[in-house]
Amino acid sequence: METRNLIIIGSGPAGYSAAIYAGRAELKPLLFEGQSAGGQPGGQLMLTTEVENFPGFPKGIMGPDLMSEMKKQAERFETEIIAKDVIEVDFSVRPFLVKSGEQEYYAKSVIICTGAQAKWLGVPGEQAYWGRGVSACATCDGFFFKEKHIVVVGGGDAAMEEANFLTRFASKLTLLVRKDELKASKIMQDRVKANPKIEIVWNTEVVEVLGDETKLTTLKVKNNKTGETSEIQADGLFVAIGHKPNTDLFQGKLELDQVGYIVTKPGSTETSIEGVYAGGDVADHKYRQAITAAGTGCMAMLDAERFLSRQE
Numbered sequence: 567m568e569t570r571n572l573i574i575i576g577s578g579p580a581g582y583s584a585a586i587y588a589g590r591a592e593l594k595p596l597l598f599e600g601q602s603a604g605g606q607p608g609g610q611l612m613l614t615t616e617v618e619n620f621p622g623f624p625k626g627i628m629g630p631d632l633m634s635e636m637k638k639q640a641e642r643f644e645t646e647i648i649a650k651d652v653i654e655v656d657f658s659v660r661p662f663l664v665k666s667g668e669q670e671y672y673a674k675s676v677i678i679c680t681g682a683q684a685k686w687l688g689v690p691g692e693q694a695y696w697g698r699g700v701s702a703c704a705t706c707d708g709f710f711f712k713e714k715h716i717v718v719v720g721g722g723d724a725a726m727e728e729a730n731f732l733t734r735f736a737s738k739l740t741l742l743v744r745k746d747e748l749k750a751s752k753i754m755q756d757r758v759k760a761n762p763k764i765e766i767v768w769n770t771e772v773v774e775v776l777g778d779e780t781k782l783t784t785l786k787v788k789n790n791k792t793g794e795t796s797e798i799q800a801d802g803l804f805v806a807i808g809h810k811p812n813t814d815l816f817q818g819k820l821e822l823d824q825v826g827y828i829v830t831k832p833g834s835t836e837t838s839i840e841g842v843y844a845g846g847d848v849a850d851h852k853y854r855q856a857i858t859a860a861g862t863g864c865m866a867m868l869d870a871e872r873f874l875s876r877q878e
């Protein structure tokens with residue numbers, strides 16, 4: 567069985583950026599376009615509508631179109647793409663082993679770009695109105711809600727940050743919290759409580775997302791103390807209840823942090839195993855942007871290339 571220079575696992579902005587750089591360095595990378603991690607090949611951007619903040623697209627570009635362009639660019643530089651999930655890895659052997667279906671692949675270096683996924687409420691209508699009022703990224707979609715009523719769900723730091731940020735656009739913002747206290751740090755709580763545009767509604771959960779044919783219009787909510795249900799008229803629902811990195815495959819194989827993100831060495835994309843690198847949201851719970859994922863995917867490839875040169 568042939569040993570490859572580089573296997574890239576994942577096909578979001580990080581994976582394709584790593585592939586473009588690796589292809590141009592004539593490493594002939596093999597990229598696995600996972601079918602299940604994050605929902606589908608292409609990652610989280612496949613679930614986004616318009617992307618207006620990726621440099622180079624002054625008129626904006628649809629998320630799936632951006633991913634399709636990145637894929638074409640990776641293919642132009644001879645990336646071999648396999649549309650299958652990786653089901654097992656073994657980083658304790660050299661070359662590293664990557665298994666997909668019954669097939670085994672070997673590589674001198676591996677870049678992991680399997681991404682993360684937003685946690686969802688799992689209520690009726692949430693998926694149907696995804697991209698049509700429902701979002702999990704204020705930085706990406708806040709701009710579309712100028713002078714609108716936005717509802718944010720969550721009680722952690724992310725929900726506080728999103729709520730504050732979204733008041734730049736919203737005429738009114740309602741923060742729905744399922745308990746009678748916030749989980750967020752005090753400083754973040756204080757900022758939200760001091761923001762005159764934000765109303766906090768306690769002990770309340772969304773039970774259904776309703777709308778017309780084109781967009782979300784109404785949220786059915788329930789007070790979990792009294793059991794009473796009511797409706798909130800809203801234009802946007804931002805779900806900020808945490809993210810889950812796609813790292814099930816790497817449990818026990820690489821060092822992960824408490825929440826499951828891959829730990830990389832400071833100032834590098836190197837994981838706990840030399841020769842294995844991580845780029846994009848799978849190792850980043852802080853920035854989580856397409857452009858930062860593309861940037862760290864590129865960094866991972868440069869780290870891998872230097873590692874390969876050292877091996878020679």
Ligand code: NDP
Nearest residue numbers: 687719720721722723724725727744745749806807808809
């Ligand atoms: P967290 O896990 O910290 O918080 C999730 C919040 O969502 C909790 O309040 C939780 O409620 C609530 N929640 C979970 N499920 C549901 C549900 N089904 N319905 C309603 N509410 C729900 O996640 P975050 O994304 O906020 O933060 C992740 C990490 O990133 C944290 O360590 C955080 O500190 C950090 N972070 C830091 C920032 C900063 O410092 N600027 C900004 C953003 C994140 P409950 O309290 O009831 O469990």
